[in-house]
Amino acid sequence: MSDPVPPASDDAVLTAERDGDVAVLTLTRPDRRNALNTDLCLAIRAAVDEAVGTGARAILVTGEGTAFCSGADLGGVYGDEFLDALYGMLHHLAKVPVPIVAAVNGPAIGAGTQLAMACDLRVADATAKFAVPTARNGMAVDAWTIRTLAELAGTGRARRLMLAGESLDCEEALLCGLADRAGTLEDALAWAHEIAALAPLALAHNKLVLNGSTADDAAIEQSFRDVWASEDVRESLTARDEKRRPVFRGV
Structure with missing residues (x-):
């Protein structure tokens, strides 16, 4: 990759790089398995806007380490500030005019599955896992999340995730359409470059x-x-x- 954008501080939660026409955004909280907090949600939204504003033709989102995103950081999840940042970011990703590819390089749990669904396409490696365990943690997700999950994975599997607290591994996610391709980060980046060459x-x-x-x-x-x-x-x-x-x- 080329043209790395240096993190603002040692506490940066996201790194952004440009690889030609593709902007690569990497969640960098491996000690928290890339759990989303308010700062990270705001950073993702800002980085996506920066990529679009500087002419990126495709955007790739992935996680550092062995997880894509383990969900919301439960240390700070209870509050309107976080909810506004999370859902503002997710809905914004669906609106930007540039295709966004998620390289799901491990578990995408809760808000991690939401982030993957907010992207337009998902490449899952063998360790990918998807779940929205609100029934297990007493929380809730918005209607967009549940409806989008049903559209992508099918109503039956959405009911299993939302009403029985189950999860989908890479193979089942590919079978039902929640994941679009199997592959590594390199595979996802290659696909993003193919997309970046389109109109x-x-x-x-x-x-x-x-x-x-x-x-x-x-x-x-x-x-x-x-x-x-x-x-x-x-x-x-x-x-x-x-x-x-x-x-x-x-x-």
Whole structure:
């Protein structure tokens, strides 16, 4: 990877690097198995906005060490400040116009599963595990989490996770669609680079429609028209005539 962004202090909870057109965000609380606290939720949101603002064409999210994210840091979870930071970050990830890939390099429990679901695609390694154990800890997640889980994993498996407190391993997550591919961080990064070469405006439109609850009909219609009016459409036609790969610029 290139162009590392140095952490603000020794207590940094997230690192950000650029690998060409891909921004790589790594949760760096391995001593807490990358559990989310208020600072980390705010850092993820800020880093995603920074990546989009500086022209990243895809974003990769992963965790340092042997866990993707073990959930909410129970030392500081009880309070509106954390809940606002967590759900503000999760819902924001669904709205940004750039595809986000989660490299689930180990357990993604509770808020870790939520973070993986807020990403657009999930690559799970052999140690990945997904669970939302609110029935075991007496807590609650918002309706977006439960509905998104049901859309991705199917109603039956969502009921098992939410009502029976069960978990899904990598194999079952792949079978039901909660995970999209099996692979390592390197595999996820390679996929992110493939995605980064695709047409940015088309990707943004597709994400907007897929996450339709975040946009109104007028925004979707305008996005549709912007794609068809873009130079990328003409570039695609030219590339086909010239028998080469198109080079999309997002304009």
